[in-house]
Amino acid sequence: xxxxxxKNRILNGAEQLFARExxxxxxxxxxxxxxxVNLAAVNYHFGSKDALLQAVIERRLLPLNEIRAKKIETxxxxxxxxGTAPGADDLLRxxxxxxxEFRNSxxxxxxxxxxxxxxxxxxDATVRNCFLKLVxxxxxxxxxxxxxxxxxxxxAVLLTRLQFIIGTMSHVMSMGTLSPLxxxxxxxxxxxxxxxxxxxxxxxxxxxxxx
Amino acid sequence: xxxxxxKNRILNGAEQLFARExxxxxxxxxxxxxxxVNLAAVNYHFGSKDALLQAVIERRLLPLNEIRAKKIETxxxxxxxxGTAPGADDLLRxxxxxxxEFRNSxxxxxxxxxxxxxxxxxxDATVRNCFLKLVxxxxxxxxxxxxxxxxxxxxAVLLTRLQFIIGTMSHVMSMGTLSPLxxxxxxxxxxxxxxxxxxxxxxxxxxxxxx
DNA sequence: GTCTATAGATTGATAGAC
DNA sequence: GTCTATCAATCTATAGAC
Numbered sequence: 001x002x003x004x005x006x007k008n009r010i011l012n013g014a015e016q017l018f019a020r021e022x023x024x025x026x027x028x029x030x031x032x033x034x035x036x037v038n039l040a041a042v043n044y045h046f047g048s049k050d051a052l053l054q055a056v057i058e059r060r061l062l063p064l065n066e067i068r069a070k071k072i073e074t075x076x077x078x079x080x081x082x083g084t085a086p087g088a089d090d091l092l093r094x095x096x097x098x099x100x101e102f103r104n105s106x107x108x109x110x111x112x113x114x115x116x117x118x119x120x121x122x123x124d125a126t127v128r129n130c131f132l133k134l135v136x137x138x139x140x141x142x143x144x145x146x147x148x149x150x151x152x153x154x155x156a157v158l159l160t161r162l163q164f165i166i167g168t169m170s171h172v173m174s175m176g177t178l179s180p181l182x183x184x185x186x187x188x189x190x191x192x193x194x195x196x197x198x199x200x201x202x203x204x205x206x207x208x209x210x211x
Numbered sequence: 212x213x214x215x216x217x218k219n220r221i222l223n224g225a226e227q228l229f230a231r232e233x234x235x236x237x238x239x240x241x242x243x244x245x246x247x248v249n250l251a252a253v254n255y256h257f258g259s260k261d262a263l264l265q266a267v268i269e270r271r272l273l274p275l276n277e278i279r280a281k282k283i284e285t286x287x288x289x290x291x292x293x294g295t296a297p298g299a300d301d302l303l304r305x306x307x308x309x310x311x312e313f314r315n316s317x318x319x320x321x322x323x324x325x326x327x328x329x330x331x332x333x334x335d336a337t338v339r340n341c342f343l344k345l346v347x348x349x350x351x352x353x354x355x356x357x358x359x360x361x362x363x364x365x366x367a368v369l370l371t372r373l374q375f376i377i378g379t380m381s382h383v384m385s386m387g388t389l390s391p392l393x394x395x396x397x398x399x400x401x402x403x404x405x406x407x408x409x410x411x412x413x414x415x416x417x418x419x420x421x422x
Numbered sequence: 423g424t425c426t427a428t429a430g431a432t433t434g435a436t437a438g439a440c
Numbered sequence: 441g442t443c444t445a446t447c448a449a450t451c452t453a454t455a456g457a458c
Contacts, residue, residue: 006441019334020334021334021335022235022334024233024235025235025334025335027432027433027434028433028434028435029432029433037442038442038443039434039435039444040435040436040441040443040444041441041442043434043435044442045441048434049434117332118332120382120385120386121328121332121381121382121385122233123230123232123233123236123329124232124233124236136394140396143397154398155398156398156399156400156401157401157409159397159398159400160401160406160409161409163382163383163386164379164382164383164410164413164414166382167378167379167380167382167386168378168379168382169378170332170378170381170382171331171332171374171375171377171378171379171381171382172374172375174331175378183347183351185351186354186370187365187366187367187370188367189371190367190368195371198368198371198375199375201417201420201421202375202417202418202420203417204420205416205419205420206412206413206416206417207413208416209412209413209415210412217423217424238450238452239451239453240450240451240452248424249423249424250425250426250453251425251426251454252423252424252425253452253453254452254454255424256423259453260452260453
């Protein structure tokens with residue numbers, strides 16, 4: 001029991017520091033101090049700092065992928081039963097909404113969203129690949145659904161637009177609801193649900209623009 | 212003359228390594244080895260690693276900002292002479308096109324675009340602020356122009372959408388023309404000009420979507 | 423301006439006592 | 441499982457010869 005406590009305290013501390021300070025910029029000393037565990041505990045429980053990163057990402061991303069996959073598959077399945085193509089808006093929402101709402105799902109989830117929002121533009125290949133490997137299947141599924149929803153778009157253009165959407169999402173995730181342009185002359189940023197609504201409108205309009 | 216050569220060799224090497232490996236993950240040893248200068252030369256010519264980063268960013272970003280500012284101001288000025296509001300598409304193009312075309316403007320510029328594409332989601336505040344400080348005036352100018360172009364949008368929504376666009380741009384810049392989803396089952400990514408055209412269409416549609 | 427040599431601090435990982 | 445102590449490798453920065 002003390003074992004599980006230690007493991008989880010390390011995972012929680014790592015999630016926070018990896019997200020806020022970066023993976024390479026987080027020392028095991030700073031981490032074990034925050035988690036209030038012994039320095040040697042990280043290597044005892046996880047083997048290495050790299051393996052710890054993988055555990056941090058998997059702990060949250062595997063469940064999130066389950067949720068997204070189930071929602072997307074439901075949209076596709078229901079369309080199939082109606083004998084129509086799935087709606088691009090329903091597909092997009094099935095991918096975007098659970099991701100951004102995940103931020104408020106439990107303590108520390110906001111740090112996790114920050115971490116994966118930063119992962120795609122991470123220079124360190126260890127971090128980037130660890131995240132990409134786990135997220136690709138979900139993107140494949142979404143791409144396949146959108147292919148049916150928007151048959152008028154060429155595959156190359158659809159993929160490009162999906163990339164744009166992923167870029168927008170990454171940015172929103174790595175910025176929180178905060179403005180990166182934190183300047184008093186700018187208006188206040190939107191809060192969570194309004195932000196999701198705006199992102200949906202924005203992404204859908206861009207996705208459905210004539211080619 | 213040997214002095215200028217050393218300074219520029221350091222700047223070029225730093226640009227490449229900071230972009231590809233990350234700022235904190237680039238050691239002065241690796242940098243001076245690549246640039247074929249002495250280890251002590253960095254501190255002699257720039258004072259510190261942080262100051263070198265600032266020099267790397269300023270060298271390219273100040274000229275790029277000049278170009279963007281001039282283009283945006285021209286769009287606004289011409290609209291004023293016509294007695295109409297500036298077009299959102301012209302304003303967007305004045306900001307997006309020079310930025311992405313900058314990649315092919317000179318050797319090493321592709322690394323610079325990668326570097327600033329990654330800057331916004333950089334966990335290290337030194338890097339992020341160094342970039343933000345220089346890019347904010349250009350964003351302010353664009354925002355002011357769009358405010359006139361799209362008076363039907365509230366300030367908060369317009370700012371949010373502008374953030375989305377910046378997120379999309381960051382993503383495109385940090386991915387190059389390559390697919391982050393580099394998987395043989397995906398179609399080939401678009402090349403440069405087609406990518407810019409698609410980004411323009413996508414961003415404009417999202418920006419002009421009904422609120 | 424360029425170099426060698428090194429100070430001084432920090433890192434990930436581990437050996438071995440308990 | 442947890443701890444202390446420490447290794448070996450890294451880092452930025454600088455002093456001082458040339």
